[in-house]
Amino acid sequence: MENKPIARTLRLLSQLMELHDENPFKIKSLANAAFKVDKLPFPIAKKSPAEMEKIDGIGKSTAGKIVELLETGHIGEMQTLLAATPEGIVEMLGIKGIGPKKIVTIWKDLGIETVGELYYACNENRLIEAKGFGLKTQEEIAKVIEFRMASNGKFLYARVEAEANELFKKIGSLLPGAKVSFTGEYRRCSEIITELSFLVGTPDIQGAIKALTEAALFLDISENETGIKGETENKLLVRIDATAASSFYSELFKQTGTIEHVGAVTARLTGDIEQAESEEAIYEKAGLQWMPPELREGDTFIGKAAVNNLPELITYTDLKGTLHNHSTWSDGVNALEEMALYCRDQLKLEYLGMCDHSRSAFYAKGLSIERVLQQHEEIDSLNKKLNGFHIFKGIESDILNDGSLDYPDEILARFDFIVASVHSNLKMEKEKATARVIKAVENPYTTILGHPTGRLLLSRKGYDLDFKKVIDACAANSVIIEVNANPLRLDLDWRWHQYALDKGVMLSINPDAHRNEGFLDMHYGVLAARKGGLNKEMCLNAFTLEEIKKVFETKKNKVIA
Ligand SMILES: [Zn+2]
Ligand SMILES: [Zn+2]
Numbered sequence: 001m002e003n004k005p006i007a008r009t010l011r012l013l014s015q016l017m018e019l020h021d022e023n024p025f026k027i028k029s030l031a032n033a034a035f036k037v038d039k040l041p042f043p044i045a046k047k048s049p050a051e052m053e054k055i056d057g058i059g060k061s062t063a064g065k066i067v068e069l070l071e072t073g074h075i076g077e078m079q080t081l082l083a084a085t086p087e088g089i090v091e092m093l094g095i096k097g098i099g100p101k102k103i104v105t106i107w108k109d110l111g112i113e114t115v116g117e118l119y120y121a122c123n124e125n126r127l128i129e130a131k132g133f134g135l136k137t138q139e140e141i142a143k144v145i146e147f148r149m150a151s152n153g154k155f156l157y158a159r160v161e162a163e164a165n166e167l168f169k170k171i172g173s174l175l176p177g178a179k180v181s182f183t184g185e186y187r188r189c190s191e192i193i194t195e196l197s198f199l200v201g202t203p204d205i206q207g208a209i210k211a212l213t214e215a216a217l218f219l220d221i222s223e224n225e226t227g228i229k230g231e232t233e234n235k236l237l238v239r240i241d242a243t244a245a246s247s248f249y250s251e252l253f254k255q256t257g258t259i260e261h262v263g264a265v266t267a268r269l270t271g272d273i274e275q276a277e278s279e280e281a282i283y284e285k286a287g288l289q290w291m292p293p294e295l296r297e298g299d300t301f302i303g304k305a306a307v308n309n310l311p312e313l314i315t316y317t318d319l320k321g322t323l324h325n326h327s328t329w330s331d332g333v334n335a336l337e338e339m340a341l342y343c344r345d346q347l348k349l350e351y352l353g354m355c356d357h358s359r360s361a362f363y364a365k366g367l368s369i370e371r372v373l374q375q376h377e378e379i380d381s382l383n384k385k386l387n388g389f390h391i392f393k394g395i396e397s398d399i400l401n402d403g404s405l406d407y408p409d410e411i412l413a414r415f416d417f418i419v420a421s422v423h424s425n426l427k428m429e430k431e432k433a434t435a436r437v438i439k440a441v442e443n444p445y446t447t448i449l450g451h452p453t454g455r456l457l458l459s460r461k462g463y464d465l466d467f468k469k470v471i472d473a474c475a476a477n478s479v480i481i482e483v484n485a486n487p488l489r490l491d492l493d494w495r496w497h498q499y500a501l502d503k504g505v506m507l508s509i510n511p512d513a514h515r516n517e518g519f520l521d522m523h524y525g526v527l528a529a530r531k532g533g534l535n536k537e538m539c540l541n542a543f544t545l546e547e548i549k550k551v552f553e554t555k556k557n558k559v560i561a
Contacts, residue, residue: 352389494531
């Protein structure tokens with residue numbers, strides 16, 4: 001074993017000891033030894049135990065640990081500490097800028113156990129007020145984590161968008177007169193992007209490739225006869241293919257859908273598509289309605305396209321209001337009135353559903369009963385002066401371990417609507433987790449099931465649920481399912497939307513905003529919902545103020561009856 005891995009192991013041991021509040025003297029001497037071993041001009045593994053002890057800064061106890069490591073491959077003391085530490089916490093020790101002291105706060109005070117949760121907490125502004133943190137530390141941590149997430153070549157759609165649009169513009173201006181389009185994952189609005197791809201249609205393919213290469217739009221550019229590829233500064237793969245202008249639509253079709261989708265459409269083709277004048281013409285030759293790129297994932301929607309029955313997909317401008325948002329009453333950044341004015345004046349919406357956290361979410365300053373009543377007073381007085389814009393009294397009620405909601409019935413009855421979400425005990429096994437969620441869905445006060453799996457894309461899997469059972473329960477109890485629009489969540493996953501819609505379950509595109517800019521996430525929720533085939537008729541927050549008031553009233557009347 002070389003010095004480096006030995007030094008790394010000793011450092012990790014010292015960090016783990018600090019995490020578990022062990023003797024500070026021992027911790028310091030181990031950290032010091034780790035530093036020394038790293039700098040030694042000879043391999044320490046070649047020395048005898050007696051020689052090791054004599055090296056400045058090592059000493060008898062550390063030498064013993066190194067010998068144990070060399071002989072057995074691990075250090076017993078470290079195995080014990082590792083067993084008592086969640087994997088994600090150990091992972092955090094490897095992140096630059098967060099030492100063991102901060103990690104103790106993150107773990108013990110904030111209840112965060114994975115890097116993904118930590119990232120989400122940064123986004124929810126949860127670190128600012130924790131001991132030893134501040135806005136700057138929070139931002140630094142978020143940046144380091146984003147960098148780590150990107151290092152495995154996968155990116156959230158939302159983190160690629162700005163750069164993608166920028167590149168699109170540059171390509172267009174480099175090749176005046178050429179047809180340019182996104183293709184692949186990005187054109188399909190996939191939630192995770194592994195390659196950003198473009199197609200260029202031009203009479204001069206070689207000229208276009210030359211111009212694109214010379215413009216050095218990104219790094220490590222290599223070219224072949226049909227295009228160029230390379231990567232952006234943060235390692236996102238980029239590809240630009242060039243084709244003759246006459247075969248642009250045929251190529252666009254082939255490069256947009258998944259292999260499965262393109263295969264299924266191609267199998268139905270009755271003629272040649274090489275010179276097709278539009279994508280519509282290609283789908284027509286396959287006896288299909290034109291399919292929006294978002295739907296070209298597999299063959300799910302082909303049956304509907306064959307009978308001219310594709311849903312008219314929801315658009316951002318269909319949204320009339322926003323439900324499930326957090327203000328300074330719990331863990332949000334903006335005051336309730338600021339959020340209402342932003343929605344009314346900037347976003348031109350008709351209503352805002354406030355859903356601060358409920359009392360069990362202590363880490364997020366969840367509202368006590370007393371605070372709920374105070375918030376309702378504020379909402380009542382704001383509603384009087386907002387000129388027709390309406391704030392609905394909602395709550396994001398924690399689903400407790402046994403599936404019940406977080407307040408007694410007489411308090412639940414005071415809300416206009418209730419989003420029920422799981423925030424704790426995410427590791428429950430499938431059957432138990434399903435039963436817990438279903439119990440919450442069956443609660444007559446539950447209006448919307450919030451982020452059903454708790455997943456955080458690229459970082460936390462979300463718990464296993466029997467989706468069919470949960471969706472069936474929502475159908476039976478007229479509960480709406482949230483499409484959480486935070487680009488890290490997009491939960492309920494679009495792959496389940498059709499099943500829900502077929503059962504008559506409505507969806508709601510909820511930003512879960514914790515600050516005014518958070519409302520804009522509804523854009524990503526719309527993209528995900530389009531992939532799922534949602535139309536405006538089945539989207540709760542596409543309802544006008546009058547319509548949604550009726551939905552909430554009907555639900556409440558059912559409880560009384
Ligand atoms: Zn939540
Ligand atoms: Zn929330």
